[in-house]
Amino acid sequence: MKILVIEDDEKIINFLKKGLEEESYIVDYSLNGDEGIYLATVNEYDLILLDIMIPIKDGIEVCKTLRNSNINTPIIMLTAKDSIEDKIKGLDIGANDYLAKPFSFSELLARIRVQLRTNFSNQTTTLKIDDLELNLLTKTATRAGDNINLTAKEFALLEYLIKNKDRVLSESVISSALSNMDDTNISNIVNVYIYRLRNKIDKPYEKKLIKTLRGLGFKISDD
Numbered sequence: 353m354k355i356l357v358i359e360d361d362e363k364i365i366n367f368l369k370k371g372l373e374e375e376s377y378i379v380d381y382s383l384n385g386d387e388g389i390y391l392a393t394v395n396e397y398d399l400i401l402l403d404i405m406i407p408i409k410d411g412i413e414v415c416k417t418l419r420n421s422n423i424n425t426p427i428i429m430l431t432a433k434d435s436i437e438d439k440i441k442g443l444d445i446g447a448n449d450y451l452a453k454p455f456s457f458s459e460l461l462a463r464i465r466v467q468l469r470t471n472f473s474n475q476t477t478t479l480k481i482d483d484l485e486l487n488l489l490t491k492t493a494t495r496a497g498d499n500i501n502l503t504a505k506e507f508a509l510l511e512y513l514i515k516n517k518d519r520v521l522s523e524s525v526i527s528s529a530l531s532n533m534d535d536t537n538i539s540n541i542v543n544v545y546i547y548r549l550r551n552k553i554d555k556p557y558e559k560k561l562i563k564t565l566r567g568l569g570f571k572i573s574d575d
Contacts, residue, residue: 353376353377353378353398353399353468353488353511354377354378354379354380354395354396354397354398355372355377355378355379355380355397355398355399355400355401355464356379356380356381356382356388356391356392356395356397356399356400356401356425357369357372357379357380357381357382357400357401358381358382358384358385358388358392358400358401358402358403358406358411358414359381359382359383359401359402359403359406359430360383360384360403360405360406360407361403362383364403365381365383367457368381368401369381371457371461373504373505373508374504375461375491375504376491376502376504376507376508376511377508378508378512378529378530380395380397383406383407384406384407384408384409385406385407385408385409385410385411385413385414386408386409388400388402388406388409388414389409389414389417389418392414392418392423392425393418393421393423397425398425398426398468398471399425399426399427399428399464399467399468399471400418400425400426400427400428401428401430401460402414402415402427402428402429402430402447403429403430403431404429404430404431404433404438404442405431405432405433411429411431411442412441412442412445415427415429415442415445415446415447416445416446418446419445419446426448426449426467426468426470426471427446427447427448427449428447428448428449428450428451428460428463428464428467429442429447429449429450429451430451430453430455431450431452431453432452432453433452438450448467448470449463449466449467451463465489468488468489469489477489479511479514479515480514481514481517481561481572481573481574482559482561482574483495483496483497483557484514484553484561486507486510486511486514488511491504491507493507493510493553495553495557496557498556500552500553501552502549502552503548505530505545506545506548506549506552508530509526509530509545509546509549510549510553510572512526512529512530513562513570513571513572514572516571516572517571517572517573517574518571518572518573518575519571520565520568520569520570520571521569521570521571522568522569523540523542523543523569523570525569526542526569526570527541527542542570546562546564546570549562550562559574561573561574
C-alpha cells in the first residue's frame with residue numbers, strides 16, 4: 353500500500369518514511385502544498401498524511417483542492433494545532449482524521465489501519481495468485497497454507513508484482529514504483545530482491561510464479 357506524506361519538516365519526513373517502510377508501506381513525500389497536490393493528482397495513494405503548516409499552499413487548501421478534484425483518498429491531518437476549532441475545521445473541509453503533534457507512532461499506525469479498513473471495506477484486502485495469498489492489512493503472506501516470512505521491502509515488491517499480474521515490469525519501472533527500495537550500496541537492488549523472493553515463495557514449491565524475461569524484466573504469473 354502506498355502513502356503520500358505532505359510535510360515540510362525533513363526530520364519528521366525521515367522519521368515517518370523509515371517507520372512506515374518498516375511496516376511494508378511504500379512512501380512518497382512532498383515538502384510543500386503545490387507539489388503535494390500534484391503528486392496526489394497524478395498518482396494513486398491509499399492514504400495521505402497531511403501537515404497543516406506547509407509552504408505555498410497550507411494543508412487546509414491542499415485538502416480542499418483534492419476534495420474539489422474528486423480525490424477521495426483518506427487524509428489524516430498532522431499538525432501542532434490541537435484546538436477543538438482547528439480539528440473541526442480540518443474535518444469539515446474533508447479530512448478523515450486529525451492527529452496533533454507530537455504523536456505516538458503506534459497511535460498513528462492504528463489510525464492508518466482504521467482508515468485503510470474503512471476505505472477497503474467494499475474491496476478485497478487480500479491479493480491472490482494461484483496458492484499464494486497476500487493480506488494487505490496484516491502484512492502477511494502464505495503459500496499452500498504455509499506462512500512466509502517476508503521483510504517489509506520483500507512484501508512491498510511482492511504486492512507490486514501481484515497487483516501487476518501477467519505484466520512484464522522492467523527493473524527501472526519496479527525501482528521507480530518502489531522508491532523505498534532505493535539503496536545506493538546495491539546497484540542491482542531489484543535483482544537482489546527478486547532473488548530473495550524466489551527463495552521464499554518459489555524455491556520450496558513445484559510451480560514457479562516469478563518469471564524472468566531476458567532483456568525485458570520480470571512478471572508474476574500462474575501460467
